[in-house]
Amino acid sequence: MAISDLSTPGADALFERVPKATLRAHIVERLRLAILAGDIPPGAPLVETALSERFDVSRGPLREALRQLIEEGLVVTVPYTGTHVAELSVEDVHEIYSLRTVLETFAFEQVWPRRDDRFRAELRRRNDVLIASIDAGDDRASILNELDVHGLVYEASGHKLLQRAWHGLRGRLQLYWAAHHRAHGRRGPKRDSHDSYIEAAFGADFDAMKAEIADHMRRGVETTEKFLRSMPGLSGKPKRGVKS
Amino acid sequence: MAISDLSTPGADALFERVPKATLRAHIVERLRLAILAGDIPPGAPLVETALSERFDVSRGPLREALRQLIEEGLVVTVPYTGTHVAELSVEDVHEIYSLRTVLETFAFEQVWPRRDDRFRAELRRRNDVLIASIDAGDDRASILNELDVHGLVYEASGHKLLQRAWHGLRGRLQLYWAAHHRAHGRRGPKRDSHDSYIEAAFGADFDAMKAEIADHMRRGVETTEKFLRSMPGLSGKPKRGVKS
DNA sequence: GGATCGTCGATTGTCAACAATGTGTCACGA
DNA sequence: TCGTGACACATTGTTGACAATCGACGATCC
Structure with a gap:
């Protein structure tokens, strides 16, 4: 599948300048949107294999996308254990x-x-x-x-x-x-x-x-x-x- | 090589809590230190293959470490073109x-x-x-x-x-x-x-x-x-x- | 001589397989 | 019944190979 198949025209130019050029950038957006929309609620686990299947990419780009969301504070991870959507306190x-x-x-x-x-x-x-x-x-x-x-x-x-x-x-x-x-x-x-x-x-x-x-x-x-x-x-x- | 070989005891507990558990965490620290100490000056290119050889890891963890430093604003990247240390304006x-x-x-x-x-x-x-x-x-x-x-x-x-x-x-x-x-x-x-x-x-x-x-x-x-x-x-x- | 186009090398992007780790479970014994 | 230990499974961490893309260089044509 070509990258261009995933393009979502000008639908959500809300955040920063969006490269759209790489799979990773795409996934960051889609995953962030899924989290912020409540599609994946706070506390829910984010299993890499499941997500990579859902977004139809391999785990490499997906993990990099997760790193970015972790840095944004939307996602929390524990080494060798699991990753989940940040919770609310x-x-x-x-x-x-x-x-x-x-x-x-x-x-x-x-x-x-x-x-x-x-x-x-x-x-x-x-x-x-x-x-x-x-x-x-x-x-x-x-x-x-x-x-x-x-x-x-x-x-x-x-x-x-x-x-x-x-x-x-x-x-x-x-x-x-x-x-x-x-x-x-x-x-x-x-x-x-x-x-x-x-x-x-x-x-x-x-x-x-x-x-x-x-x-x-x-x-x-x-x-x-x-x-x-x-x-x-x-x-x-x-x-x-x-x-x- | 075992991960423990890379441990740098209590030398630099300056930043946040340091997991030390994964290669990625290690590289983030070492790379950040190298940049902040001026070892790799602003504007200098960060070539993934060169860095992965320098730190003796594969490109996967290294890329994830780069993502984190990008999010911290210390590193800038252009897709398919190159990565370099952030510059000063x-x-x-x-x-x-x-x-x-x-x-x-x-x-x-x-x-x-x-x-x-x-x-x-x-x-x-x-x-x-x-x-x-x-x-x-x-x-x-x-x-x-x-x-x-x-x-x-x-x-x-x-x-x-x-x-x-x-x-x-x-x-x-x-x-x-x-x-x-x-x-x-x-x-x-x-x-x-x-x-x-x-x-x-x-x-x-x-x-x-x-x-x-x-x-x-x-x-x-x-x-x-x-x-x-x-x-x-x-x-x-x-x-x-x-x-x- | 200048512009244009193709080629080549360098670099990053992506993938699938394998290794390391942590967690829950289940049998076993006190 | 309760504690304990080993074991299997789920999940993340890591790796090396392959594909896509970009920028520069040089040949070619006008």
């Missing part, structure tokens, strides 16, 4: 959101003084997309669109290292929200929670924006924590035999 | 230090309210080690010790994600300072630059500490930028044929 939630508060504030500090009209227009546009998906009741899309709105701030900062850091956080966030969606369904981002964020972003008061970011994160950590506490199974040991 | 320096200012301030925010005596004692200890190596004129050690002093703040924060972020920044910083040392020699961290930092860390005024962090980073970016501008060759294209 309450401490992680606190860490993610506290760090995100710092990073997003920093990102806004970079963008704010520039009074960038292109940024504002794009922010408006992405927010409209988000609102539309919320109103349509499409939770899967809403989660992604919400992250896209926030992601714009990092992109606009022009700070590559900061974007990289956001990318790492984004993946874990998606892991949580996907689990949340899978458990409760129809409980994506709320309109009003985001309205105040956008309003502040378009305002003139930077301190108000900082406060709004902190508030937004507080709400996020609250929701996610409540969810996790209601699902103690998610941070348990991976069960042998759960099909991937 | 002035923008990178600005990004690293600006992000580090934010992260280190955040780390101190976590540590400060606790009035942790163990932290203060360890800070004193590591600082003494640093001073000793500076006075001894050992630049190589001084660079590492200086990073160790700062690293303690991240460790004491107890924030795993923050430590992870610091680890990524730390590697790049080491890359710069190693190149700096190699070029100029005998120009490691200065005593007086660090004295004010430590003084503030032991003081009671948190705002003063924040200002000191910002100052410290300003000095760092200034030195590093001046160095880079004096060595334009470091950000050039990798030359084919440079031995690794």
Whole structure:
């Protein structure tokens, strides 16, 4: 089979620049997507032979793809024993959101003084997309669109290292929200929670924006924590035999 | 050859917990050390066959090790073309230090309210080690010790994600300072630059500490930028044929 | 002389077989 | 019944060979 047979046109140009040139790059994407979409849930084992069969590649490229996802924090492995999707803990939630508060504030500090009209227009546009998906009741899309709105701030900062850091956080966030969606369904981002964020972003008061970011994160950590506490199974040991 | 033959006892327990159990883990360490020490300078090609021979392993584990270093930002690769050590640019320096200012301030925010005596004692200890190596004129050690002093703040924060972020920044910083040392020699961290930092860390005024962090980073970016501008060759294209 | 095309070497990408390790199971004895 | 030891199985780690691709060099044609 030729590599080109696997090409998925412009469907998901969400992450970084995508080479698409090698099998490994392909698998990284597909596997990441499968994990983030909750297709392979947290704690589920990732057996190399099974995955190599599923993706129709040999174990070489697959292992390299796994290494990359390990480095991204989405996958955990124990030598000679096994590999599984990263699990969710309450401490992680606190860490993610506290760090995100710092990073997003920093990102806004970079963008704010520039009074960038292109940024504002794009922010408006992405927010409209988000609102539309919320109103349509499409939770899967809403989660992604919400992250896209926030992601714009990092992109606009022009700070590559900061974007990289956001990318790492984004993946874990998606892991949580996907689990949340899978458990409760129809409980994506709320309109009003985001309205105040956008309003502040378009305002003139930077301190108000900082406060709004902190508030937004507080709400996020609250929701996610409540969810996790209601699902103690998610941070348990991976069960042998759960099909991937 | 048995894996145990490669064991390097407690020589460099600098980075994370070291499994030592697999060849791959070993190579990641050795390769990272070779890069960070400047043994393989920025821009130099990393040919898989040459490296696999040098480290006496096959290309499989070596490639996986490379993947990990790529994810850490120390190595860059182009499919079907080549791999080389990451290069140094002035923008990178600005990004690293600006992000580090934010992260280190955040780390101190976590540590400060606790009035942790163990932290203060360890800070004193590591600082003494640093001073000793500076006075001894050992630049190589001084660079590492200086990073160790700062690293303690991240460790004491107890924030795993923050430590992870610091680890990524730390590697790049080491890359710069190693190149700096190699070029100029005998120009490691200065005593007086660090004295004010430590003084503030032991003081009671948190705002003063924040200002000191910002100052410290300003000095760092200034030195590093001046160095880079004096060595334009470091950000050039990798030359084919440079031995690794 | 300059541009273009093909060839060749170097390098990375991929694969399938084999080795090493850890974990659970099951028989056995106290 | 409970502990214990050996054994088999599942899984990852490692290897060497082969395929695909890229970049440079040189021949050829205009």
